[in-house]
Amino acid sequence: MRSSAEPRDLWGGTNHFGAIYRDDVLAPATMVSTRVTAQDNTGPWAQAGLIARTDLGTASGAGYVNIALTPGQGCVFSWDNDNNGSFDRYTALSAIKAPAFVRLARTGDTVTGSCSSDGKTWTEAGSAPAPANVALDAGLFMTATNGGSQARGIAEFDGFQVGVVEGPQTPAPGEHYLSDLPWVSSTGGVGPWERDMNNGESAAGDGGTISxxxxxxAKGLGSNADARLELHLGGACTRFVSVVGIDDSMNKPGAEGDVVVRVEGDGKPLLTSDVLKGGGRPLAVDLDVTGVRRLVLVVSKYDVNNWWDRTSWGGARVVCG
Structure with a gap:
């Protein structure tokens, strides 16, 4: 399947793209996928992949997300964070480029974008909320993102698959680092959540040692406000243990990192921290999570911006069984 388009951009107030889609296909517990086999390089941000929202046949709609391959940025997950009909947030997996597979998976009211070089091993690029109990239109899309040069681009796709999302697995008895467990969903303020490294910039895997x-x-999670991570415990665990604070990499002259972290179990607050500041003492966390099915970690900026808010969760783990 080949698609050709000239659209200038797909960001902010510009919504120029071409799509072939199916109505109401991305319902809860459903996923769609395709392989982008080739893509013209009309610009570093030219995009080819999958797009979804409540109505792709109109100029606006909720639940607006896409997962796409780009010539210069790798595999990029974009979403409409303020729900105004325009893309304004993204995370990137810089190492993945066409030909490669992309997937959008719907779990409850969350859509997760993932990429894969072989269609077997998938790497999550990011997640975003979807309207509750509303199926989304979804399909193939491309945009040339040509910077106004009028250049047209061609993208080639192999198939459009619709499948069922398997339910999350409950952790086995024992101690498990959260970085080793599958995640239900994750959203980050600057780049994605990182496993066993601190949060770097917008790309996945660009962090350093957690300190x-x-x-x-050596083990832990990296994030930057505003960020949210959800995991499935299935009622099988009893303790959540971590040390959390502004990462030492933010201890720089003029840095003013300050965040509040929360831990929630099945929607109920288990912990709300005081303000954690850069250069301050990190917070030791040891919580009873007996019976909790969904564990959520939240990092919120304390002031008006999220500069210097790189927040790490050292040794974050659960004890189960």
Whole structure:
């Protein structure tokens, strides 16, 4: 399947793209996928992949997300964070380029975008909320993102598959680092959540060693406000343990990182921290999560911006069984 388009951009107030889609196909517990086999390089942000929202046949709609391959940025997941009909947030997996597979998976009221070089091993690029109990239109799309040059581009796709999302697995008895467990969903303020490294910039895997209060952690999670991570415990675990704070990499002259972190279990607050500041003492967390099915970690900026709010969760783990 080949698609040709000239659209200038797909960001902010510009919504120029071409799509072939199906109505109401991305319902809860459903996923769609395709393989982008080739893509013209009309610009580093030219995009070819999958797009979804409540109504792709009109100029606006909720639940607006896409997962796309680009010539210069790798595999990019974009979403409409303020729900105004325009893309304004993205995360990127810089190492993945066409030919490669892309997927949008709907779990409850969350849509997750993932990429794969072989269609077997998938890497999550990011997640965004979807309107509750509303199926989304979804399909193939491309935009040339040509910077106003009028250049047209061609993208080639192999198939459009619709499948069922398997339910999350409950952790086995024992101690498990959260970085080793599958995640139900994740959203980050600057780049995606990172496994076993701190949060770098917008690309996945661009962080460094987690360090809190002068102590380095080989295992843990990296985030930057505003960020949310959800995991499935299935009622099988009893403790959540971590050390959390502004990562030591933010201890720079003029840095003013400050965040509040929350831990929730099945929608109920288990912990709300005081303000955590850069250069301050990290917070030791040891919580009873007996019976909790869904564990959620939240990082919120304290002031008006999220500059210097790189927040790490050193040794984050659950004890189960």
């Amino acid at each position: 809190l209060g002068g102590v380095a952690y």
